[in-house]
Amino acid sequence: MTTFQNIYKSEHTETVANLSFAKAHIIKTDAEALDIAEALSVQFKERAIQRDAERILPFEEIEAFSQSGLWAITVPKQYGGAEVSSLTVAKIIALFSGVDGSIGQIPQNHFYALEVLRNNGTETQKQKFYAEVLAGVRYGNALAEFKTKTAAQKHTQIAQAQNQHGFVVNGEKFYCTGSLFAHRIPTLVRDAEDREYLAFISADAQGVQRINDWTGFGQKTTGSGTVKFNQVFVEAEDVVRFDRAFSEPTLVGPFAQIMHAAIETGIARAAFEETIQRVKKARAWVDAKVESADQDPLTIYELGRIAADVRASEVLLKQAAHSIDIAKPHPTAENIAKASIDVAKVRAHSTETALKASSKLIELAGSRGSQRADGLDRHWRNARVHTLHDASRWKYYFIGNYVLNNILPPRRGTL
Known part of the structure; x- marks a missing residue:
């Protein structure tokens, strides 16, 4: 230790x-x-x-x-x-x-x-x-489902328990990040009237099965496997209403998304800093007619572009965080929309920056950058898998519709 x-x-x-x-x-x-x-x-x-x-x-x-x-x-x-x-x-x-x-x-x-x-x-x-x-209690998650026709559909159900003050949960979840490390697993469930709740279920409750079956080529150790619920009892006091977090103006959506943007911004910054170190050790391209890669004008040009993009993501991240904190004391439809749009900007930008910076790291490091022992590819693999969480192309659409037509973005955790 x-x-x-x-x-x-x-x-x-x-x-x-x-x-x-x-x-x-x-x-x-x-x-x-x-x-x-x-x-x-x-x-x-x-x-x-x-x-x-x-x-x-x-x-x-x-x-x-x-x-x-x-x-x-x-x-x-x-x-x-x-x-x-x-x-x-x-x-x-x-x-x-x-x-x-x-x-x-x-x-x-x-x-x-x-x-x-x-x-x-x-x-x-x-x-x-x-x-x-x-x-010291840690919470995981069981939100997404893999076997539904659309991402919006949820089959995991909650129902009143017989002869007990509480509920019973049945269903199966996938991409349950952190569930293997958690003491509780907040689980998204629906009742017979299609209302959504977050059930804070003990990870060791009878009927809970955590499966270490995540096989993504990136974000490999997030503990994002399957969780199954078979007649799992949950106390009534451990069930929180979920859908109202989006039917009313709250910061649940933008706060969730700024953390995703932070993941990508962090990967981008790390990849960029690693690129600088690798370029200093790389050999110059023959046509550059210089003695080292750090004097190659085209390499310097590429590094300049990455530096600008990484810094832009960081500035957008700071701006989005500021918008969230401004809205927090008195949330309204308007300031929540402003926070959501600012978060969408950094989320879209950080997606592209993380992918580009991590790819350029390997490119500018040269053939030496492909060696498995150095693990340079982990940044790209992590960025590529994480950025699949939700599509940046839709973020640009919502941003454009907001600035052009004053149409407020939808309230949900994937904006």
């Missing part, structure tokens, strides 16, 4: 609602969160290439992540959390995504569930789940 892990190693464990977990450090400020993230990211970088190459799931790293207190940074101050800014959340996710794209994505759905809770949870639910998270 590393020195940093020892600092935040708990002296005892706690049990809440049959969940056993180590007591976590509690972060109080944005500055503390950023300092801890910087230290942990250096540590996680050491074995990043090996984890990707051998698909070693980062159980140890995720435990260190949650013990450090970073999993609780969005908990509101009134409940004992740091309630850091959206920009701080984005910076932290980008930082870890540059080191290891998989680790950068794992907390995204945890923060997403907490944002649904902040908007739709009852006071009793907020007190319960925020206390869990501050203590």
